[in-house]
Amino acid sequence: MHHANHFYGHAHIMARYVGLAEPPRIWGYLQHGWNMHDGFAVGTVFAEGYPKFVWSQACSRRGWAAGLRDYMVVGSPWLYLLELERQREWLAAAPPRLGTIVYPFHGWEGQQVVGSHAAYVEQVRATEGDVPITVCLHWNEYDNPKVRREYEDAGVRVITHGQRGYLWQDTDVAFLYRQLHEIRSHRRVVSNRMSSAILYAASAGADVGIYGDPMELEADHAVLGGVGKPRRLWPRLHQVEAPRDHASDVALTELGAGTVLLPEEVIDAFGWGPEIAVPGPPPPAPSLEQPSGRGRHPSRPQAGSHRGPADAEPTIDLGVVVTSAGDVAPLDAASSDEPDRASRSSHEPSPGRARGGSSDPAMTDAVTAD
Template sequence: MLARHCGLDPLPTADRPARLHGYLQHGWNVGDGMAPDHAYVTGTPLLLWSERTRRRAWSMGRRETYVVGSPWAYLVAQTPDSGAPREGTIWYPFHGWEGQHVVGDHERLIAEIRATEPGPVTACLYWQEFAMRGVRRRYERAGFRVICHGHRGGRWRDLDPHFLDRQLAELRRHRRVASNRLCSAVFYGALAGCEPAVYGDPMHLEGEDMALARQVRRRWPQMHGAKVDVATAYATAVGELGADRLIPPAEMRRLFGWESTA
């Protein structure tokens, strides 16, 4: 999305995206925007989604920070909504990752979803849970449409440059977006015009300190519940995703070290 914004080929070679100078925030989180399990080279710029994230990073001692807006905010701005009718809910169950599996009762969560959602439900599973036949079948047996946006890839391997495009198309098919944890997908859906919701068993990762999950609920109470105020949620998503801080292509090329490719 960012290379597209700058008028560049996002895949200048067969298997490598445009390289940038700095660490770009990957997903929404409650801290400085960076993954806590990664080491970072001192002095390398942090390219953050929002002013809110930059302030949190500053409070944690991060100084070389720049607000550039999230790739999602650029994608939404680049892709006009067709205005086609929306129906039902796309639900994102809290998921694990390659280093930690999620622990929780999927049947209990499914029962709450069925009791809460008024229309058809699409369950979007992370690729790891989607590959687990037992987990996937639980949602299929509930009568949900079950999908996966794709594999996230990493270190320039198994990359999927159209992951977010597919996610936006799916979100714009649905009237609501929901999860059992406040996460990137809920903010993405709110910015894309969905009515967001966060409810149900929050589940947890193996060995996770649940104090962080409770902190998220305390700091963003307006995003929690089976029904939330849509205008307030949208304004919150704008702030967290940096949709009000998008930068011009020339500035982005300079900041990312892409001037020689312009």
């Protein structure tokens, strides 16, 4: 199981969707964040024959154009979370929402953001007016006292949803549950860049906006499109108040709303048949208890299965997998799949399995054509 499958608790959400408390190994690569590339981090090395589970038709087409194969469109884990947390029923109840939550563009371990956070939060306060403002920092910036202080000094509420996780360690399985809780609590969600957070918010019924200094990412990869490509494709989103219906349509397309699988289809696609033959009721959701401290290892709900065998120092080798007994085995053969799915992933981009929406590629072309 590739360690990125665990990021943001994605594997645990998918496991809960089929009735499991802990995720078995996903036999393939699960997209962990929205991007305008092939669905995965630039430079990801794939083991031949294993499926690439991506959120949208657009990611599948771009990957195919780049020479990659074995794509299967399954929708984003966020959409499965909305299903688990009864989002349609929640929206129908029309609960009150107040204030604005801000998701500043963030970096990660290998690339930091360059720009003035103080100037950005000042612009946000001037634009949003006299409403409660929450700034949610990615752990990379939250763990940087200088960056965090620039927001705290502005007098806004500053939070983080938790750790993303890395190499099966420190994965916060409540990350997206906290994010959904905060999005549901706020009327508006804004950022200075097109991002997963904006798409999540629009799909969950919040008003969104994209404005302010987009900042820069050190040594950014041109293939990801930078600042300009999202602005060219979705100009109506890049304003203080994006039209709600348009934002929702874009979000649902980019997140793969027409391709969400049924629980039994997830079991089949991920190779979980040996662990669970028939889907069961979802186990309880993780606690929303906020991180109690700062730094890389605050106390929060974590996935014990993410530790390396015998707590050894983890290493990255994309050509091997670690068995449940702690042995290392080569990743040299594809898992046993049904002939129709194996054939589809080997010869054509997967149309996904639609439930309650359209999987027509033309529906995606209008928004995400490169």
